[in-house]
Amino acid sequence: MEERNAFYEKMDKYYKFKSTNLNFVHFQKNSSFHRTIGRSPYKALFGNDPNIRLRTSNLPSDLLKKLITEEDLKHISQIKKIKKRSIACSICKAKNNEIICQLCNSSKKNTNSS
Structure with missing residues (x-):
């Protein structure tokens, strides 16, 4: 059995x-x-x-929705390269050195200005 x-x-x-x-x-x-x-x-x-396209990548779908420019994608790759990961972004939970990462901060500004 x-x-x-x-x-x-x-x-x-x-x-x-x-x-x-x-x-x-x-x-x-x-x-x-x-x-x-x-x-x-x-x-x-x-x-x-x-x-x-990015849909074929292994990035989470909620993160893909936030990507607007190529600079946003570069920012994500920089976050992954950071060795010191003591703080996580309070919005997307990506570990970096900031309380709110630049990508979430810029998308938050775009949402508020609309």
């Missing part, structure tokens, strides 16, 4: 991995340069390279 449960647990983990990562693997394969055709299969089929 325990062997059967272990088998099903392994199968469950495999299918969860497969279902969440298979699309990514297909995308990687289809957007990689193919030596024989001289372009990626995606470009051969659709005529252009695939658009890669």
Whole structure:
């Protein structure tokens, strides 16, 4: 009985991995340069390279909604690079050295001015 449960647990983990990562693997394969055709299969089929947007990143959706400019994205990457993380932003909970991070502060100003 325990062997059967272990088998099903392994199968469950495999299918969860497969279902969440298979699309990514297909995308990687289809957007990689193919030596024989001289372009990626995606470009051969659709005529252009695939658009890669922030929605395909691993950023939380609530944080994606706050990103307006490229500088906002750079600010997020800087927050991740900060080694000293003693304070968390009171709005988005991102750890940084400020009580309210610059991104939340700027979006708060934009909301208040509207």
